[in-house]
Amino acid sequence: MLEAVPNFSEGRDPEFLREVTTEMEREGVEVLDASADRDHHRSVVTLVGAPEQVEAALVASARVAIERIDLRRHRGVHPRIGAIDVAPLVPLVRTPMETAVASARRVADGIAALGVPVYLYGRASSENASLPALRRGGFEALRDGFPEGRKPCLSAGRRAAHPTAGATCVGARPLLLAWNLVVEGVSRSALAxxxxxxxxxxxxxxxxxxxxxxxxxxxxxxxxxxLEDADTRDPDVVFEAAEAGVRSRGGRVVATEVIGMIPDTLVLRTSARRLRLLDAHPGRLLSARLAGHLARRGASDLEALVSWVRTCGSAVPDHVRRAAERLALPSTITPIPGDPA
Known part of the structure; x- marks a missing residue:
């Protein structure tokens, strides 16, 4: 299973978000979250599915973004270089990172085939390219030609960014926590x-x-x-440092906004620290244990169904038997992270 979190440079047209998520769902993925921000002029979608489904959904959504977004008229506070600005792929449920890397490269090929240059970043890049470095200067820095040392991995036959859709960054990475702290009482320069x-x-x-x-x-x-690689780092430490920095500058944090889905680690570690929880292991999360139970029960039921179809022989129509064979699973299922079973 893969997660993808594409970011689009459109945050003021609700119809765009509806159209792009509809196209994704047609490819069989599940859209877990979709949000838009007018100031950032940006939409973020979180989707999950099998690798081939996620790949198809990202390319389909890129097609919509290319048709609907004109970066020449785009103004927002968030850095961006493309209509579909970034498209990270994240391996879930013990899927190896290599799977996400291979999918990212196929997505890059698909978007380049639509005429948009593509940069690979993170684990999908042989140089582990940094996203901030690739987006330095925004779309405007790429409009008249690619700067020295920043030629895209896939040029799409162009010497500069697509005139309206710019360029796209496609990557593979571990889980990332994207969050915004709303602050008051601090000047722009002090916050910077x-x-x-x-x-x-x-x-x-x-x-x-x-x-x-x-x-x-x-x-x-x-x-x-x-916060990159959020599963191995402590978000509470980051928040406390940010809050202390705001307070020392005479202000206060009034709210925290998480973009996309909220990682279990954020809630668990923060609760463990503030409540002084004993044995706060991810395996004790009810949601994780239930997901593991349902996965194993579903696998067992599916194995029973496939076995029954096989024993029925010619009594079962060919198309049903072929479908059952495609659904056949190994006798064991890999537990999800935090599930000791």
Missing amino acids: SLARELRESDGGIPGVRALALHLEESGLAQLSMN
């Missing part, structure tokens, strides 16, 4: 200095990317952060 203090690239906390943003429509100040 805090973002520099926190982010890894400036000597801050490992795995943290941070930007200070001012949202004109809502009038809010926002510390926008990503």
Whole structure:
């Protein structure tokens, strides 16, 4: 199973989000979350499915984005280089990273075939290319030609970005936590200095990317952060450092917004720290244990069905027998992370 979290440079047209998620669902994936932000002028969709389904859904959604989005008229606070700006693939349920890498490269081929240059980043890139470095200067930096040292992995036959759809970054990565802290009582310059203090690239906390943003429509100040490889890092440590930095500058954090799905690790680790929980292991999460139970029960029922079809021989129509063979599973199922069974 793979998760994909494509980001689109359109956050003000609800019809666009409906159309793009409809196209994804036609490919058999499940859309878990879809949100849009007017100030960022950006939509983020979280979807899951088998690798081939996720690949098809991303290419189908890219086709919609290319047709509907014109970056020449796009203005938002979030950095962007493309109509479908980033398309990360994340392996789930002990799927190996190599599967996500192979899917990312096939998605890159599919988007390049639509005429949009593609950069590979993260684990999908042989250089483990950094997303912030690839997006430096935004669409405008690529419009008249690719800067020295930033030629795309797949040019789509172009010497510059697509004139309206720009370029796309396709990657493979572990789970990432994308969150925004809404802040009041801190000046833009002070919040920008805090973002520099926190982010890894400036000597801050490992795995943290941070930007200070001012949202004109809502009038809010926002510390926008990503925590990479969130399963192996402690979000609570990052939050406490950010909150202390805001407080030392005379302000306060008034809200936290998580983009997309909320990782179990965020809730579990924060609760464990604040409540001083004993034995706060992911295997004790009820949701994880129930998911494992349902997966094993479903596999057992499916094996029984396939076995019955096989014993019926010619009494079962050929198309039913072929379908049963395609559904046949190994006798064991890999547990989900945190499920000791």
